[in-house]
Amino acid sequence: MPRSITTLLAVFLALLAPLLGGVGPAHAAEVSVPNGEQFVDSSGTPLHAHGGGVIKVGQYYYWFGENRNADNTFRYVSAYRSTDLKTWEFRNHVLTQASDPELQFANIERPKVIYNASTGQFVMWMHKENGSDYGEARAAVAVSTTVDGDYTWRGSFRPLGHMSRDITTFVDTDGTGYMISAANENRDLHVYRLSPDYTTVAAQVQKLWAGGSREAPAMFKRKGVYFLLTSGATGWSPNQQMYGTATSITGSWSGLSTVGDSTAYRSQTAYVLPVQGTSGTDYLYMGDRWGNSMGGTVNDSTYVWLPLEFPTNTTMTTDYSPRITIDTAAGTVSGMDVPWETLSARHSGKCADVSSFDTAESAPVVQWWCGTGVNQNFWLKDLGSGYVQVMARHSGKCLDVADQSTADGAAVVQNSCNGQPSQQWKVQKVAGTTYAQLVARHSSKCLDVADQSTADGAALLQWACNGGANQQWKRTGG
Structure with a gap:
């Protein structure tokens, strides 16, 4: 074969090779997503999708949520997209x-978008109020022919005459659409079957946990079992999340079971997202840590995302991690698998304790x-040098001596982990006891409770090691 033809063939095969490797969008890589933080979009602008929901269209996940004015009234429903759930x-x-x-x-509040395959429309359901109080308690609908286009307002109403506040949507595997909302002054949860075009309510099919005062609903289906995750109705303040299950939306539902800790790790349910990939499907809890519960506004809120685990087909658990790992190509969501301890x-x-759950x-x-x-859980990470790094679970930050001071009385604080000597601690066992001293590498001083105080809120600081009981720490857990 002439050399010119050989060269052309080689070039052709080189160009063809990537196409032969597979068809479709490139797979996203594994990413790490921090918890308890305000996200930013790809331009560095704060991402406001509070109380939101996600829909996947093609290779993209589209996230819709509340973007409010400074006085907490409605400004926008904003839309973002991502292939990996980290870069939006x-x-x-x-x-x-x-x-x-x-x-x-x-x-x-709580905009949720679903796609109607029959009409080719994207339908947004949301909770609508008058901007000054919660007296209207109405559901509302808007539609668009493109997922991230301008949505046309279709109006607001009380479904079948019932109050409607916190809201979610769910499309079953047979294409039937449902809307779930808090009704009767949040005392009940109503499940409505939607019209074939998803824009109106056709019938009420359930009244769940009557008088239970549940809100912030999120419904999903796993292995033929329907889960409905909810929070208590305590305003902006976080509370115990609970869930029920059923094998039919219109059939019998279980009673409520708790999941997570007593405050949902200081968050409230927004949505549960199935992340489907080559390894199967994992389920991502998406919550808001409301700024209003901390003296701020909705736009001050941060996000709490956690993997959901399923010990059985009808039970669910979740645990807190300062960051999670997501692989949308594989369909996996996981937290940090490390030994958390108390001191x-x-x-x-x-x-x-990191004061006031401060991050x-x-x-x-x-x-x-x-x-x-x-905020009382820590990971004493062995650095392989005779020292450990002490990471706070709620924030992912490390115990540090303020300003790298070597003075007695210097405050112990949390800061972003950076490996500097003031964040390295030697664990020295106290002979004949189950206690240990924690000695700062940079100063050779001990972690100490100020003035030997026994009061809640007494500061931790460094002080010359003296063997006092206020410098001795018991490690529990791990």
């Missing part, structure tokens, strides 16, 4: 105050009565 591209403010006169003075002071029996840099570390939350 802003697409459009799909619903705005200018979309309809009814939205000039309104509040829009209790010998003199007081109280636990090292900020330089947040103080104190002692507090044990058992109040994951």
Whole structure:
């Protein structure tokens, strides 16, 4: 074969090779997503999709949610898209105050978008209020022919005359659409079957856990079992999440079972997203840590995403991790599999605690009565040098001596883990006891409860090691 033809053939095969490797969009890589933080989009702008929901179209996940004014009233429903659930591209403010006169003075909460294959329309359901109180308690609908286009307002109403507040949607495997909302002053949860085009309510098919005061519903189906995850109705304050199950939406539902800790790790359900890939399907809890519960506004809220686990076909658990790993190509969602421990002071029996569940840099570390939350859990990561790094579970930040000070009385705080000597601690066993001292590498001083105090809120600091009981710590768990 002439050399020119050989060269052309080689070039042709080189160009063809990527196509032979597979057809379709490139697979996303495994990514790490932090918890308890405000996300930003690909331009670095804060991402506001609070109370939101996700729909997958082609290779993209589209995330819709609340984007509010400074006074907490409705501004936009904003839409973002991602292939890996970490890098989000802003697409459009799909619903705005200018979309309809009814939205000039309104509040829009918990927008959820579903696709109707028969009509080719994307249908958004949401909770609508008047912008000043929660007296309207109405459901609302908007539609679009493209997932991230401008949605046309179809109006608001009380479904079959019932109050409707926190809301979600669900499309079953047979294509039947459902809307679930909190009714009767949030005392009941109503399940409605939607019309064939998904834009109106056809019938009420369930009244679940009457008088149970549940809200923030999220429905999904796994291995033929329907799960409905909800929170209690305590306003912006977090509370115990609970769920029920059924083998038919219109059949008998179980009673409510708890999941997570007593505050859902200081979050509230927004959505449960099935992440399907080559290894199967994992389920992602998507929650909001509301800014309103911390003296701020909705747009100050942060996100809490956690993997859901299923010990049996009808039971569900979740555990907190400061960051999770997602692989959308494989369909896997996982938390950090590390030994979390508590550190209790010998003199007081109280636990090292990052004050007020604070996730900020330089947040103080104190002692507090044990058992109040994951802000008392730490990972003593062996650095292989005779020292450990002490990571706080709720924030993913490390115990640090403020300003790398070597002075007695320097405060112990949390800061982003960076490996510096003031974040490295030697664990030295106290002979004949189950306790140990934690000695800072940079100063050779001990982790100490200030003034040997036994009070809640007493500061942790470093002090010259002296063998005092307020410098002795028991490790529990791990």
